[in-house]
Amino acid sequence: MTDVRIQDFGENSRPNANDEFMMIFNDNSEGKTRLRDAFYGMVPDGESTHNNVFRGWNLGALNSTHIANIQNGTFRDMFIGDYFSINGSNYVIAGINYKRGHGDNISLGNHLLLMPDRLSKLDDGTVLRPNGKDTRFMNDTDTTAGGFANTKLYKTYMPSIQRKLEADFGSHLLNFRQVVSTHVDADGAPDQGEWRDAKVGIPDEPMVYGTTLNGNNKNNAWYNVGDDTMQLPLFRLNPEESNNHRDAAFWLRDIHSASGFASAGTVGDAYWGGASLTWYGVRAYFLIG
Incomplete structure (x- = not known):
């Protein structure tokens, strides 16, 4: 030799x-x-290392080895930007153990936080991509009355997104707790909210940008942000994700005013728009483990 x-x-x-x-x-x-x-x-196993490496590999369908390596906390062969291909959808790893230790009365185990590649789908296969005409995903009118909890997105579209995810991930789709705003004051700032059970959530500004920008946090950032206070590794490590690969802008749950919510734009801009605008899509997040 x-x-x-x-x-x-x-x-x-x-x-x-x-x-x-x-x-x-x-x-x-x-x-x-x-x-x-x-x-x-x-490169050691574990969330600390794997949360800081962007790879972008196709992991194929979720299998028992993936689940075992999530649950045992090694996250072996899974990195930020890697994605699972399931039933015609690609789901990207956006964070690892992002919500562990979070929530008011639940203890989450090891998990991946996933987002769809670009935009979410409903259980009938409809992609929540805006067309600029009639895709009013947040609300039918420009109002934030009743907070995010009273939006069409929360009450109509998120349950359908959840059904799609339940079909794709079964029992591995995890329940978590999230803060949802339920009221706005006379100035259009959220002033009431509560913890609720969830299997799917809409990101806020800190998850995408690492800080609050257009959300109206006059009464307390808790109503808009809750426990989702940190930037997701996906957006930190790959700037193209923050503009959604220039595919479509997407709604964020932060209330901006009496008429509008925050959004993530296609040119990297943090913006906001009237709740009935037809130019914003939906990119929800969820947990598996």
Whole structure:
């Protein structure tokens, strides 16, 4: 082996990542190890490391190995930007254990926070992409009365999104607790809210941008933000995600005024619009484990 030159090795056709090896040389001895094993020798398992690596691989359909590696907390071979392909939809890993320890009366185990690639779908397969004509996903009129809890998005579209996710993930779709605004004051700022059970949520400004920008937090940021106070690793590590790959702007749940909600724009802009605007789509998040 000592007389073999690197250029004498044949080209690697890469038939399977599990069949790729690297040579190890130590004084007068040689050996080999799988590239994947060498990688995990340098990149430890666990949420802290995997939350800080963007990869973007297609993981295929969710399987028992994925679930085992989520539940045991190693998150082996799952990184930010990787995605599952299920029933014609791609679901991107946006955060790892993002909501662990959060909520008023529930203790979540290890989990992935997923979002659809670009936009959510209803249980009939409809993609919540705006057409600029009649796609009033937040409300039919420009009002925020009753808070986010009283919107058409919350009452009509989110249950349908949830049914689609239940069909795709079954019992691995997790329940969590979230803060939902339920009232706005005379100035259009939310002033009441409550914890509610959820299996699907709409992101707020901190989850996308890392801070509040257009949400009206005069009475307390809690009503708009609740416990979702940190930027998701997906948006931190890949700027193209914050403009949704220039596909479509999407609604955020932060109330801006008596007439409008915050949104995430297609050119990287944080914006807001009247609740009946037809130019904003929906990109919900959920947890699996």
